[in-house]
Amino acid sequence: MIRLGAVYLLAGLMFAGFALFSGLDRSNPKRWGNTAFWALVALSFLAGDRLGDLGNGVLVLGLALLAGLGFLGRSHPETTTPGERMATAERYGNRLFVPALVLPLVVALGVLVLKPVQIGGVPLMDPKQATLISLALAVVAAVATALLLLRQPPAAAVQEGRRLVDTVSWAALLPQFLAALGAVFALAGVGKEIGGLVTDYLPVDTRFAAVSVYCVGMAAFTMLMGNAFAAFPVLTGGVAIPILVGHFGGNPAVIASIGMLSGFCGTLMTPLAANFNLVPPALLEIPDRYAVIKAQIPTALLMLIVNTVLMYVLAFR
């Protein structure tokens, strides 16, 4: 059975490659900072399960200090010039899209076809991790296709990957940092504390007020916690089930479903959802860190109003 461990091994080797080539890159004055940072990420993927909790904690502190004290610098690995790229684009034409299509096709194949496959009663891949395993398989297939079809040197896979990871830099690790923060917040009881404030102090005595408190509360709480999954149990248990379902007799399926989607409106507006909101501006080389959030706020606010109205109309028929 292919497990998540195989994906982590591949990711660990990739980050180790980034660290190695960072160390060899004399054109980057901060090359040792980059080397140390990506080597720690590689170590986490390759040996994280053997480091122990405190060991992993020290590793995380190392990453935060390297990033926070400015030890990372943007590298400029040798790559093709815009002129050369235009020339290869003219030569290969739409064949350039083939590897880019291999990726989604293999992911879809993995998720839809390979996931249920069993060999001798043992699943081919860990069903809980099928998406990530399929993605890893798809990347291997697509990179191989790209190197052969477009005649690229194999080392380019690591060097070009490093070029991109260095444009994102330390922000690449922010989503994982925030996921870990969510766990610490849960341990400290932050969610319960905020949920208590909402249920104790906000008006829920009319049906419309209660619907608004739940929907807006889901969005606001999600903005503070970074994801709707943390907000859902607290506010659904505190407001939706006792008041909207219990007191006002609403349909729990409508309330839960639209409640979660109200939380997603919050996800669109918070820097704490870093993988959706802060990594993309870095990837797209937009100087304003909050540019994607700003582009999303009007849609998110309108959708929050729509969700509140939809819940009020649909849940109490």
Add this chain to the structure above:
Amino acid sequence: MLILLGVAVIVVGFAVRLNPLLVVVAAALTSGWFAGLSPLQVIAAFGKAFNDNRFVSAAYLVLPLVGVLERAGLREQAGRVIGRLRGVSVGRLLISYMLFRQATSAVGLQPIAGHAQTIRPIVAPMAEAAAEARDGSPDIATRHAIRAMASATDNVAVFFGEDIFVAMGSVLLMVGFLTTAKIVLDPIQLSVWAIPTALAAFAIHATRLVLFDRRLARQATARGATQP
């Protein structure tokens, strides 16, 4: 009450743009401290959770692929394809992408596209080429606005498409939580109620994209007026 200071650390730290990795660690230490945990306990808990969440960063496995394709000219080719089409605009391109992304997410194919593997090498260059073909070469601020809108469109489409899929993590989380509250529902009962929101999201964001096109056209006219 004082454990909420961890949230305050995040809000202030992000607002004054300190390094977010340091801000996150400081927030964990703050909330942990007021919850009665020692700094070493917080660091160990943080380390364990960091290790458990490695799958979040495993998604960067797509970067070598994207880099190699860019090296071979994928972004240039994406621009060339759009430059040859007539009647394409940033808004229409992104509306088509949103439709594709929302529809595939609704059947559980959310991981087939994303910011790294689709927006950066294909959709953003196409959108910039569409703006160029229509209104002439956009200035750098306009290019940034177009890229931000491309990423925003991906997020909106996925967020308001994926909950229609019955095996989505968020749907299963709702079913699990409601079961603990003695409300037993089938995932499909929750999924169908994600459809009205999905339709509204498409309508609202598509309208914004049409307005975005008009804004680009106005800006291009203004540029033309200042550079005779």
